[in-house]
Amino acid sequence: MTAQSRKDLVKQGGIWAFIVAELAFFSIAGQFLSVSDSAFMDLDNMLLLLKQSAPIGIIALGMTIIMINGNIDLSVGAIFALAAIVLLDSMTWPFMQALGDWAIPLAWVFALLTGVVLGAINGLIVWKTGVDAFIVTLGSMLGFRGLVFMYNGEQPTSHLNWSLVDFAEAQFLGLHTATWFLLISALALWLLMTRTVHGRNAYAIGNNRDAAVNAGIRVGPHFIWNFMLIGFLAALSAVVFYSESGSVNPNDGMLYELWAITAVVLGGTKLAGGYGSIISTLGGVIAIQLLRKGLGHIGADTQTVNLVIGLILIAVLFLDRQLNRKGKEELKI
Amino acid sequence: QTMTIGITQNNVGVDSYQTTYERAFIAAAEANPNVEAVVLDAGGDVARQIAQMEDLIQQEVDAIIIWPTNGEAVIPAVRKAHDADIPVIVTNSNIAEQGFDFVASFSGPDNITQGARSAEIMCDKFVDMGIQDEARVVQISGQPGYTTAIERQEGFEDRLPEVCPNVTLVETQPGDWNREKSQQVMEAFLVKYDDIDGVYAGDDNMGVGALNAAKAAGREGIIFVGATNFAVGYDAMAAGDYWGSIYQSPVDDAEAALQTAIDTLNGEELPFLNYFDTPKITQDNMEEFTKPVF
Amino acid sequence: MAGLTKQGMVQILARQGILIAFAAFMIGFALVNQRFIAMDNIFGVVRSSAILGVMALGVTFVVIGGNLDLSVGSMMSFSTIVVLDLHDKIGPVMAILAMFALTLALGAFIGFLVGYLKLNSLIVTLGMLSAIHGLTLTWSGGKNMDIADKAGTWFSVFGQGSALGIPVPILIFGLLAAALSLLLSKTPFGRRVYAVGGNGRAATFSGIPRARVVFMTYIVSAFCVATAGLLQASRSLGSQNTVGQGMELEVLAAVILGGASLLGGSGTVFKTVIGVLILGFIQNGLLLVGLDFYVQYMVTWAIIILAVWLDVAAKRGRLWSPIA
Amino acid sequence: MTDPVPVLRLEGIVKTFPGVRALDGVSFTLLPGEVHALMGENGAGKSTLMKVLGGIHAPNEGQIFVSEEPTVMTSPMHAKAKGVVFIHQELSLADELSVAENIFLGELPLHAFGRVDWQKLYADTDAILKALNVGFDARTRVGDLSIANQQMVEIGRALTVDPRAVIFDEPTASLTDSEKVVLFDVIADLQKRGVGVIYISHRMEEIFKITDRISVLRDGQYSGTLHTAQTNEDEVTQLMIGRSLDLSRAENTHQMGEIALEARGLSCGKLFRDISFNVRKGEVLGFYGLVGAGRTEIAETLFGLRTPSSGQILLNGEEVRINSPIDAIRLGISLVPEDRKDQGLVLGMNCRDNMTLPQIGDLTAGPFVNEGAEGAIFDQYRDKLDIRTPGWRQIVGNLSGGNQQKIVIGKWLSMRPQVLIVDEPTRGIDVGSKAEIHNLIRDLAAQGLAVIVISSEMPEVLHVSDRIVAMFSGQIMRDFTAGEVTEDNLIQAISGISAEKVA
């Protein structure tokens, strides 16, 4: 361990410390406040926690890469919804129905492809126009949502396929299908970011785009790949979630982008780009889900949940900053 | 013995119906020494509601009451509870038929009848005014995908031609149970159509939003009929601006749901659909009703 | 100045791209539908854009100062609920004063977190979006808030009245826009906002109290939100807890459409007003032609990207990004 | 001996920016194995010419030949593929990444499936670092390095490939003498291997030490090429600015006044310890030391940007508390900071607004900014400092580096301070302007100002200062009075050799 990685550990350790604090708090408070007899930290409950973290979690993983890359993607919620529509609706197409259960993998492919294509559109616009990704994806957040509504008006799109539900509800080695998807995605992306040139270039570009351009890195195509990747992941999240629920409202996935970004930032990734970690994002996602679950566990009412979640976000940000302070000698900037 | 009953509500705080429901539910549960309640709110998010179902199953509550955010999306989660031998009671807005096998019973208003009654209220008024042969109506429906909304629309659209065959329903747009949104929808209708005689809104919040839009645009003489009589709707009726609605109490709704759950756990025979009554209310008969508390 | 001629012209054209797009849009729709440019329709659009517009004015300051404000929608719900609730309890005048005070206090809290504690504004205001919603629900008990005597209160004048033949919301929007435009472009405070947003470190090195300037941008924003809440409450005299929900992104879209850079340091009040009007007229125009609201989403998408693209293209002097 | 084939040849290059004709038909030839200086005033177009060569800017007209083959440089990547390596004027590094990743940015060594070959990467980097003789290793995070060391990382990039030509754009602007020696070795080595080197610098002594030929640009036009061995500084200056410079220093004719600013036992954590010095009205006090010696931090403390852990600051004999730049400005202290892009300027703002920023609160008519007064100040300092800009509306980010620096100086002079602190005031400034700035500093002192000059250029400190404080590793080693200072004892002092530490 170099001094560098130790420093990173402290820098990124905050989120795990926070998770431990949450666990402790809800376990103790649960003793007094919860009507349920089962303990909060029960294994099944923790496994559920991972499962429930999957929808936002998978998106947040992609968001980590986009943000390390120095961009942001506000359209993921809309991509999520559109991919879900394609997933469910495609299974009702005549030729697909003729395929029986073989329609399922094909429907997945269609949905994932939808995500990739929408991501590519974002990436292409960001690259070619040079407009900031925040603005481009703020626009496509609206535009893609428009496509969602165009598909089925304001009505939900539904198709309940029980084989699909059974698959999605299955548990393998104790972990739910959704958890597997989350963990495998995390592992793959972690390898991508730490071991490959693509990952390292993502850091370089996010850190100093001009430097990357000057060094001859093809920044534009690189952007497209990453936007396709997050499009893919948003669609994957939809595939995982809607396989189990079978119906999508045109408003589904709204605000997901903001929760995903929150999880990423809680994990310590810099909004400005160039710095961040996939594993810490996983921490951020779990921290948020834990907070929701824990507040439900101790019976907090709606207004308290809203108030507490909001203030905790801010508090974590504050703590993180205190932890990373350089000390008194610091430049007062 | 005490029974633990979990409830996952749709979206508390989105309107006062849902908030009042929550209060009433908690009050009813507290009043009953045999009941412990776990009260959760999905905040309108399907994913969160499914997670809450899983949490309740995991906590091994005795029964689960669900106010679905999406009548179809929650079916697998309901099945999960069913498989875990936890009876599920659907409240307020039913889930889709495919899920009926996994549900112990439904408790709530009969929304198809409500829609039909609203059509009757409106038609009667048109007849009074003598415009039953030329009147043009717009509809502002509730949250898309929400069974209550779908059923009220269905009831209204089926019944209206039966009672007033010559009235035309010009356009329907969702107002998402939201006063602001439906005010905008109505503003748009007013821009588009010079001649509007009646507005049917899926609830009074939306109806009043539409009324505000009409007032602001100076369009008079429009007949507003809603559903779920809110306090604002009642006041607007008293002021003579708003014609009629359906009287539906969230307190009845909540108490009925809890009672249905208790009855189910006590092994009583229950019909699958437990409707509580929701009568017509118009400017003509409103003295018979107390002003809604929400 | 030999180089200026052609390139310079292109640049000037593109810099005013948003105005030109606006004019083209108006003329186009006017040709399709006469009613579009009828005075009452125009008034109608401006009036219904006024609430969004007032909020966008404030967010313009925040954005130029280099930050974001995602809490304005939630905060506007709060202002609306508070003033409606207090109206019947302490009378309209006191209610308005109290509501402004409370909203400004919220703004001050955010300003303190972002300005003095230097916490990231995206996350802070996202957190506040949720927290303020909780606060609103606590205040109202989750119930709709309605003024009892709707016919009898003069409070309705802000949202429904008119003066000199002009609807009051338009008047308020216009006056506020003019005042804030002066504040931003002509006063030392305005200059400091640009400097802090453009390069905060350099601003500090220049003796500019960066924290205070950022703090003040949130105060301006909160003031605008309170005004918007007043308009909203007065317009409908009753409200759900969620009136402002989702407006934060619409507001941001209007500000960006007006050409403010999210990196801070650029944008003007005037352009934001144009951004607001464009959004309003797109909505209205498409409606008149009979298109569904989601078409409006897609048109807005296209217009946002085109407008900003033109702007950056003008700044760099070429259409396509030079990035390989 | 036949003429060798030029590595690079540029012909009739024209490049315009909105409102500016940066290059106007420039031609230039680089031979293998030569070190070719490119000189010219600030804004003459040197960096722009190199950016055209490096594929960053597309020229409006003209042609590039690589080994006599006509080539269109489409991107930096393309230029690199053609063997042209570019060491930029502004640091171009990703500071969150390691030294190794930065040096090999864009060409990390690979295993299968796009995996980075870390072992090879670190080994190759360590070899390069060894050649550069620096004290950090391949895994160090670049952001943790001093500016000088970052510059060395940048230079390390020239050693990664087998280049045909290497362009150094003001590489020594933030290097001290020891690192310069290393750099010159690197250049000599490249030269031996037949690589063509283009060397941009404003420092005459370097030019005459290492280059073979000198080409000069003036106002975007080519104005001539000289053989270094056959010319002299004056001739080059003539070619650059059309006149000779009088580089002799005006001797002190004025009387020094009271002590204006004094530090007593000032410390700030690990940054510097027990610093005591004073500067009188009418005096120029030089601060000399190696990069990292802590001079900038002292300046920042005096300007209220850092909180001292102990010690006192006295102004005109009275103790003062300076908690922020606002306090400092109120007390009549100005600081021209070290890093103009980061600390000195709001790059997206126009020239005038940048210049008047610190005093904008006072330039008012009623509640509003008095733009007339602002314009007057801008005009005054534009003329005084000879700032080249198409007008006050020009965005500062579009000015050449040297002109940007002048805007910063103008900004702080216009505050009419009692004490002026300038940190590396002529970094990246051309000879003409440098002389002007030096004269200006002397003039300001003559008018009774107390001036502190922090510089890493020995000739500069020696030239402008009345007294010199030598620093080493956060401490003052010696306080030289005029007359006793020589290059030798100065070098000794800043290397920590001197024992005569002044308390």
Ligand SMILES: Nc1ncnc2c1ncn2[C@@H]1O[C@H](COP(=O)(O)OP(=O)(O)OP(=O)(O)O)[C@@H](O)[C@H]1O
């Ligand atoms: N991107 C740009 N947009 C507009 N003008 C520019 C741009 N880049 C350079 N210029 C202008 O082109 C001219 C040449 O600038 P350049 O940076 O090449 O000068 P330089 O010779 O390198 O000066 P210095 O010694 O100060 O670095 C200047 O007038 C500068 O303002």
Ligand SMILES: Nc1ncnc2c1ncn2[C@@H]1O[C@H](COP(=O)(O)OP(=O)(O)OP(=O)(O)O)[C@@H](O)[C@H]1O
């Ligand atoms: N090893 C280091 N790790 C982190 N920051 C450093 C390190 N060395 C220097 N710095 C920072 O880099 C900046 C430049 O400081 P520098 O080392 O140049 O000191 P200096 O005495 O001001 O020298 P000079 O004036 O020649 O630049 C300072 O803000 C300093 O804190």
Ligand SMILES: O[C@@H]1[C@@H](O)[C@H](O)OC[C@H]1O
């Ligand atoms: O107002 C609505 C009510 O009519 C319906 O029954 O339930 C949902 C409520 O939001």
Ligand SMILES: [Mg+2]
């Ligand atoms: Mg240059």
Ligand SMILES: [Mg+2]
């Ligand atoms: Mg320094």
